[in-house]
Amino acid sequence: MIASIYSVRDFKAWEQAARSGLQPSLAPYGMEELANLGFTLTQAVEPRWLRSGAGKKLRELETRAELPVSRALLSAKATARSDLALAVLEPQGYAYSLLVSLGVRPWSATPLAALTCWLADEARTASPSRRAWLRRCTKGTDLFIYWSTNQREILSEQLAIADSRLFFVPFGIAADYFYPRAAGVNDSYVLAAGLDRGRDYRTFMSAVSGLDYPVKVVCPRPLLEHLKIPDNVELLGVVDKARYRDLTQGAAVVVVPIRPAVAYPTGQSVLLNAMACQVPTVVTDTRALSDYVRHGENTWAVAGEDPHALRQGIARVLGDPALAAHIAAGGRNDVVTTFNSVAMWQKIAPRLRALADR
Secondary structure, three states: OEEEEEEOOOHHHHHHHHHOOOOOOOOHHHOOHHHHOOOEEEOOOOOHHHHOOHHHHHHHHHHHHOOOHHHHHHOHHHHHOOOEEEEEOHHHHHHHHHHHHOOOOOHHHOOEEEEEOOHHHHHHHOOHHHHHHHHHHHOOOOEEEEOOOOHHHHHHHHHOOOHHHEEEOOOOEOOOOOOOOOOOOOOOOEEEEOOOOOEOHHHHHHHHOOOOOOEEEEOOHHHHOOOOOOOOEEEEEOOOHHHHHHHHHHOOEEEEOEOOOOOOOOOHHHHHHHHHOOOOEEEEOOHHHOOOOOEOOOEEEEOOOOHHHHHHHHHHHHHOHHHHHHHHHHHHHHHHHOOEHHHHHHHHHHHHHHHHHO
């Protein structure tokens, strides 16, 4: 079965980086597992002109509009030869979906599935005109695969997406790439990491201020603008995957501070990566992460936007070795059994086959 991939990522370049240890899996989200399940992944090669000059300007316009028309058109032959298409992530399917709605082949003849993360959060806060546009851009998508159960109601009510087009699956990370260090070799620092707007670094900085423990933060500097950085905090900026793994493995505790109002599962990768490394975690208790959090069993969950609660949670885990070991072991077990990319794609594959057969 052939799947045509719509993604901003160059899968061949990603695979080369993975073989050099710079990516945790051979394809984004561990998608290479589909090859073990009988799928052949294809991706149209973009022409050189699209990577320079006028092509770059066109791509910038498409990115701002979240409408990758050129990628869809350039993938026409690959799509015609495929049993289905897979958008990674949802904006990469918007142009495809519009072409389906207009009855344009080969898109209208080839079913489309989309991995989706942010769509529910955007639909929840969008203006009426923007929400109407999102409905148009998603009408031709046959299946939305999403990673947090709180999104089903939002996608159904705000975008009129039928239940038959919605499929929840637990998110999975590369459990072979993120693995525990030898016992007793963790370093003495608190780690926070995260690259997106869903992180609550304001609460985090207040929580660790005055904490008698060194703190390291991995994130883009713009996310920390206008924040007072405590003296015990070291800002590392953005690091490569191998360095990030080393930092995670060496942490005494990994903290995932989240803005509770966000409806997408921000922080799930950092949380699960730390769990896979068998490092104890402290996380903000949110609806979007409720599928992954078992308070006191695989992590320690605290109230959102509450520096005192977050400080207490960090201090509790740091000060109780037995608790830290318990939740670290629970987290590792949950990743090995459930929250790994192999298990994720094993659940997704039958739905993709059913979609293609239909």
